Amino acid sequence: MQARVLILSNDVNELARLTTFIEKLRQEWNLSDKLAMTLNLILEELITNIIFYAYKPDATQLIELSVKTDGNEIIITLKDEGKPFNPTKVPDPDYLHKDAEERQIGGMGIYLARKMVDDMQYKRIKNCNKLILKKKIE
Numbered sequence: 001m002q003a004r005v006l007i008l009s010n011d012v013n014e015l016a017r018l019t020t021f022i023e024k025l026r027q028e029w030n031l032s033d034k035l036a037m038t039l040n041l042i043l044e045e046l047i048t049n050i051i052f053y054a055y056k057p058d059a060t061q062l063i064e065l066s067v068k069t070d071g072n073e074i075i076i077t078l079k080d081e082g083k084p085f086n087p088t089k090v091p092d093p094d095y096l097h098k099d100a101e102e103r104q105i106g107g108m109g110i111y112l113a114r115k116m117v118d119d120m121q122y123k124r125i126k127n128c129n130k131l132i133l134k135k136k137i138e
Contacts, residue, residue: 002029003068010051010061010080015044018065025067035138039067039074042116045109046078046087046131054082054129069137073118076133085129086122087113 006021008014019040026036047063055061064079087110114120119134 003066005067006065008047008063008065010055010059010063010082012048012051014051014063015047018043018047021065029069032138035074035135038116039076039135042113042133042135043076043078045113049085049087049109050078050080050082050129054080054085072137074135074137076135078129078131078133080129081127082129084124086124087131088120088122 004021004025006017008017022036022040022043025031025039026033031039043065047065050063061081064077066077066079068075090110092111093108113133117133117135119132121132123130123132
């Protein structure tokens with residue numbers, strides 16, 4: 001089992017470090033381009049939500065991203081000490097049937113992340129949100 005950890009501050013400029021981190025994983029673990037792009041999209045959506053909504057404005061906090069392989073799947077753990085938030089309980093957007101111009105802004109990131117992983121679990125442990133994602137390696 002291989003594992004890598006990336007600590008990010010809650011700043012959108014950190015998303016560039018996320019992209020670099022995923023690219024290094026792609027090379028080290030010989031992941032397909034498609035899988036690396038999927039992981040980057042999922043994590044960018046979820047981490048952006050943490051940055052914008054988990055903390056009070058101007059509060060500097062950390063987000064821990066842990067990624068490991070276990071057999072034929074990748075297990076991703078996101079931890080933050082922001083407001084409690086369970087993305088597994090967020091209902092699907094009710095505007096999916098509408099044209100893009102008619103859709104409200106927001107709500108798609110969590111929906112897409114849930115659809116792109118094989119399993120998503122949430123736990124609140126003390127003051128920590130812990131989101132565990134599993135994605136099969138194709």
